[in-house]
Amino acid sequence: MLNCYTTNHSEELIPILALTELELASKLTQLNAWQVNYLNSVAYQAKPGSLVYLPKPETGQLELVLFGVENIQDMWVWGGLPVLLPAGSYMIGNKLTSEQLQLAAIAWGLGAYQYTRYKKANLDKPKLFIASELNYQAIEHNVEAAYLARNLINTPAEDMGPAELAEAACQVASKLDAKVKIIRDTNELQQAYPAIYAVGKGSERKPCMVDMQWGNEQDPKVTLVGKGVCFDSGGLNIKTGQGMRLMKKDMGGAAHALALAQWLIQAKLPIRLRVLLPIVENSVSGNAFRPGDIIQTRKGLTVEIDNTDAEGRLILCDALTQAVEEQPELLIDFATLTGAARVALGPDMPALFANQDAIANQLLEYAQQEQDPIWRLPLYKPYREMLKSSLADLSNAANSPYAGAITAALFLQEFVPNQIPWLHFDLMAWNTATKPGRPEGGEAMTLRALFKYLAARYVK
């Protein structure tokens, strides 16, 4: 069991009562005179974020925590508490539906996350009681998937290069009894995935392709693809210092694909799952690919390199080509692809592109239910014009400063036949500032919504 939870009913559980300013008066009627007097004497108003500890008058031991919130429906209300409360065992004192309790417990677990590879863990953490009516397994699978993604993304590029990321995929595969193949031989890579090779060849740390499979061949095929750029310097079109600062997170797409795969496999969804991770480091070197080069792709389309910093779509296009060769029933890719998506939607709102409305609409509904924000952007065909090259089939970067997230998605769409349902996520994979349940650093986004969608679709 994760150390931020307990199922031990015999421990003394301290209730946490969340309340809004408007609810304060009515909640006071449920408290005893001592407690009411205490709250009045400290002029407690239940302002959002304000905590008050009520001790037992006889012993001074903590008896009840009141917590001011803006909206009790918001799961993240519970996400900030693991870093605020003293060690102890707590229970939610509010009457919530089982769905709300489940989400509250997930938010708690996500808020208890610590990245401890280079810094000692704080082991004296508060624990949340999980009642037997809740599905603890489901909570744990969700939280562990998020931790996996966060740990991979938070690890500096020096310690999470192409070899280490591939190794992390192997570890996940062996833990879950999945088959995994890693293609890293230079000749083989150059033949099978020429675009991945072209992007990765400039680094001392060799590129590779991870191909993981799990499940029954007869079951519906679902394929996840994740962009694994372990560090993105921008290549010869080098980024600014500030633009490069967070680029250890440019493998966030691969981290998302692995994390969702782990969750789906742990939940034993009746699907044949495949995970394809194109993994490179985009480096500056004498052997790096250049602006003006024309490279081959697995599909056979040629691409003129306009900008070496638009490398994610190049490695993804070979992985997508590989994916569609076996005609999966559903193809999902994750990528920290464009700054334009962040300009449009900000860091917390992943952009979704989809070639089938029904799937997108359903997913957006689950996103709302699961409080896992996603916003759809259009695959607006007329902008395909912007990717024209006079010398090759395509240019890797648009000849216009507008609609960068859409043109990147349209580039990818060149490699996905219309009849294959496809979801493309352009996401940040990073919390720019700490918010309740979401500490600054690597973040898993869209996974709760996707898991819910896939479980609804495939679990009979």
Ligand SMILES: [Zn+2]
């Ligand atoms: Zn780049």
